[in-house]
Amino acid sequence: MRAIEAAAIDSGTVSGLDLMERAGAAVAGQIRLRWPRAGTATVLCGPGNNGGDGFVIAGHLARAGWRVRVLGMDSTPGADAAEMKRRWREIGPILPLSLSDLHRARDSDVFVDAIFGTGLTRPVQGEIDALLRHMGGSDGDGAFYRSRLVAVDCPSGLCMDSGAFLGRPRGPHPDDLRVALTVAFDSPKPGHLLERGPDCCGRLVIADIGLHPWRTGIGTKDGRRPADLSAIWPEFDIEDGRRPPDATRDRNAWLTKRHSVEGHKFHHGHALILAGGLGQGGAARLAARAALRIGAGLVTICPPKSALIEHLGPPDALMRRPVEDANALADLLQDRRIGAVGLGPGCGVDRAGDLLPAVLDSGRPCVLDADALTALAARGFKGLHGNCVLTPHAGEFARLFPDLARQLETVPQSGPAWSRLDAVRAAAARSGATVLLKGADTVIARPPRDEPDAQGQAVIHSATDIPWLATAGAGDVLTGIIAGLLARGLPPCDAASIGVLMHARAARRFGPGLTADDLPQSLAAVLRDLPRRDSPRTRPAALLEARPLRVWRNW
Numbered sequence: 001m002r003a004i005e006a007a008a009i010d011s012g013t014v015s016g017l018d019l020m021e022r023a024g025a026a027v028a029g030q031i032r033l034r035w036p037r038a039g040t041a042t043v044l045c046g047p048g049n050n051g052g053d054g055f056v057i058a059g060h061l062a063r064a065g066w067r068v069r070v071l072g073m074d075s076t077p078g079a080d081a082a083e084m085k086r087r088w089r090e091i092g093p094i095l096p097l098s099l100s101d102l103h104r105a106r107d108s109d110v111f112v113d114a115i116f117g118t119g120l121t122r123p124v125q126g127e128i129d130a131l132l133r134h135m136g137g138s139d140g141d142g143a144f145y146r147s148r149l150v151a152v153d154c155p156s157g158l159c160m161d162s163g164a165f166l167g168r169p170r171g172p173h174p175d176d177l178r179v180a181l182t183v184a185f186d187s188p189k190p191g192h193l194l195e196r197g198p199d200c201c202g203r204l205v206i207a208d209i210g211l212h213p214w215r216t217g218i219g220t221k222d223g224r225r226p227a228d229l230s231a232i233w234p235e236f237d238i239e240d241g242r243r244p245p246d247a248t249r250d251r252n253a254w255l256t257k258r259h260s261v262e263g264h265k266f267h268h269g270h271a272l273i274l275a276g277g278l279g280q281g282g283a284a285r286l287a288a289r290a291a292l293r294i295g296a297g298l299v300t301i302c303p304p305k306s307a308l309i310e311h312l313g314p315p316d317a318l319m320r321r322p323v324e325d326a327n328a329l330a331d332l333l334q335d336r337r338i339g340a341v342g343l344g345p346g347c348g349v350d351r352a353g354d355l356l357p358a359v360l361d362s363g364r365p366c367v368l369d370a371d372a373l374t375a376l377a378a379r380g381f382k383g384l385h386g387n388c389v390l391t392p393h394a395g396e397f398a399r400l401f402p403d404l405a406r407q408l409e410t411v412p413q414s415g416p417a418w419s420r421l422d423a424v425r426a427a428a429a430r431s432g433a434t435v436l437l438k439g440a441d442t443v444i445a446r447p448p449r450d451e452p453d454a455q456g457q458a459v460i461h462s463a464t465d466i467p468w469l470a471t472a473g474a475g476d477v478l479t480g481i482i483a484g485l486l487a488r489g490l491p492p493c494d495a496a497s498i499g500v501l502m503h504a505r506a507a508r509r510f511g512p513g514l515t516a517d518d519l520p521q522s523l524a525a526v527l528r529d530l531p532r533r534d535s536p537r538t539r540p541a542a543l544l545e546a547r548p549l550r551v552w553r554n555w
């Protein structure tokens, strides 16, 4: 964000003051949208530009007829924020940013948290810490504040690179400041989507402050994007009615293409799902059904001979073929039409370990999950290649990358804090495979390609609104979806990202009460509803999403 901002200001087209004015106006606009009757607002201003935004907000609300109290610090902020502070002083006074002054402001309808934003570098301490903890609720009236708190860019104390609170143990903490509404600028930051971010930010609104040309690279001197992070964003949720990008429509059309008249079933790929011994076949069958639903032309499930009988029931579209051991698998993989392999769900650690070398030696795109990950943790990463996708949950991730997992658990003492994004990128670089760390905040990273120093592309998929997806077998379905997309020819990172997205959508579409068996069926409905280039009616909807998020344009 800093790079984008700097590029914009460098271009001479906008000034820092302009951006601050737009940012403050956007937040004030959101407040007035949600609290249409002018009331009483208390704006808490910190020492930096986040505080500068606060002074702008105070001015806008005062001009709109609100009774505005500003609590601020003695510090002399940077030039832009100092100018905004000066302008506010022409309208009203600045009271001390203290707990006692906050207590006197209890008649407020809205509290604006403009204390710290993206510039937070160390744990908050002293009086401000006490004030934030009071509003967070551990020693105060958290629910009272939460319903009327609006955060500028982020709840203060939250690290925007990681979604962790600096100075606090990872995970929920009673002191965490949770707000009703967060208005952030231009783009969501990783901290909005990871760890505590989604819970603490409340409703997240991304305000457009005119930085688009510099974010996309159109406005920079060399035409390159200043940032290398690509997150999955909710194009469908854009309120200005912008149409989804053509690339997304093309992708949607591609996803739904299997059932068109063109092409032979082999053109849509053949996925192999390896299954385990008798009585363990359910997980592999879930994966196989999902691979079929996502559009693989053919899917074969491969149990050992002794377990074949278990797979004789529906779905009839599924092919069965016994695979006894690694040699048999290596023979089978001589067939070049087999485009991808899924290994792990219900396989048994021993069998997964036996079959793993044959899968890796074949060089085939593959998804390694569950028992295959346990086997991998025991034998090391040798043989992994750029077409592998590892899909660990937190426990499996800790087995595979114990040091990275430990680092993720340490109390962050300075910002930017080590994040899930950092951990997964490091895991991808170390293993040489695409790594997908599952969770409500799923992170996917692919290994850096030719540039050894460059970080690989990463994707965050935040889906905190579908807790019912945490159900037995859901991970097996994800393995199948990704295997199916790999078989259809998608590159590993894309297969993983789109796989996670479709998986989440299928769960959202079905709703509570979901079992893993319902997911493949629900996928069909999701595919049917994807807006495509040839859809008769266009609507502001597209493939990419991360709820709850709205993009709002006001300038």
Ligand SMILES: NC(=O)C1=CN([C@@H]2O[C@H](COP(=O)(O)OP(=O)(O)OC[C@H]3O[C@@H](n4cnc5c(N)ncnc54)[C@H](O)[C@@H]3O)[C@@H](O)[C@H]2O)[C@@H](O)CC1
Binding pocket: 001, 002, 005, 019, 020, 023, 046, 047, 048, 049, 050, 051, 052, 053, 115, 116, 117, 118, 119, 120, 121, 122, 123, 124, 125, 152, 153, 185, 186, 209, 211
């Ligand atoms: N991203 C954008 O495009 C824009 C960002 N703006 C605002 O600028 C903000 C970033 O501004 P800054 O970089 O000045 O950062 P902040 O305003 O977040 O805070 C930085 C200030 O706090 C101090 N500080 C950091 N950690 C501290 C701690 N634990 N205790 C006490 N002091 C601490 C720093 O030394 C610095 O003075 C954003 O969050 C946003 O609100 C807008 O003004 C304009 C547009």
Ligand SMILES: [K+]
Binding pocket: 050, 113, 114, 115, 116, 117, 151, 152, 153, 154, 155, 156
């Ligand atoms: K803030």
